[in-house]
Amino acid sequence: MAILTPTDLGGRVAWLGLVADREESLRSATVQAVALTFAGIEGESHSGLVRLSCNRVTGQYPKGTPIRNVRQVSIVSAEETAAVAEAMGLPALRPEWLGANLVVEGLPDLTLVPPSSRLVFAGGAALVVDMENAPCQFPAREIEREHPGKGAAFRGAAKHRRGVTAWVEREGRIAVGEAFRLHVPPQRPYPPLAP
């Protein structure tokens, strides 16, 4: 019996990028294809099976605890990012400034995609969506450098439009232009937390 279900929703890879050294800069550099391994994107600074926990999960773990790395890949949506740019009064927001690895287009409401969903690519590779990514201060710095006076507006404008983080379930290569499909777990409220 299958629990994970293919949907009619999907999209295509609009852009790919690598962060070479995240200690030095959040900026990602454009590439045409990436190799996904179980540790993440080959040659990417956020790769690894395990990472040291950060400020985002201090409600769960003391900072610096070794935990499984569910933040291997930062995915943003072309449509959501354009909406954030518009809200900020900017002509565009480059994915490099956001430290994104993958820009998708065609999939509605990427940031709201159900946690544990799978993005299954035409070539076979697959990513598991952990959950929504939280806007932090680093993109604001990059935006400020490009558009002085605009950086501070990012966090508010990007709320619930900052994309998701994901990790590799099936290895493979993905390239710009490649199609993918969204597969989801059962969609229902958890009764004890239902409004």
Added chain:
Amino acid sequence: MAILTPTDLGGRVAWLGLVADREESLRSATVQAVALTFAGIEGESHSGLVRLSCNRVTGQYPKGTPIRNVRQVSIVSAEETAAVAEAMGLPALRPEWLGANLVVEGLPDLTLVPPSSRLVFAGGAALVVDMENAPCQFPAREIEREHPGKGAAFRGAAKHRRGVTAWVEREGRIAVGEAFRLHVPPQRPYPPLAP
């Protein structure tokens, strides 16, 4: 900014078990404590960072494809399992017959817990819930051996009460009696799939 949020919900470890060799038998054997590593439960037959994909995910991957192992730990609920036994007209269903590793009590509706939720244990270890587990035919065989004529009723009776599968996010030891708390991603419908 934190996205994963602690809730007031939780429970405690009611039982722990290990499957020694799943090719031989689904049955798990009772233990008082287990060591969780990033590969799963130490000495457990379902452990591993990677597994070969099974019938459950043929909608995503050809059978036998190496994929990340999100089925390291089989968790069932004492309350849900008692309800399944009652529906089957049995005095009890032993977790050993289900191949369970962890029986929790006190957490309502375990099987419906939101995918990507975390169970954070008092001692520090943590599990990530992938999603609902699907009733398969193996527990039916074990039940049939114990209660002839009753096995076939399991699949229907256990639907949405079969528990969840999970994988280790933070390593550590967990023991019978230990408390845990449920942490959840944002609870909201995904608009394109909302009813």
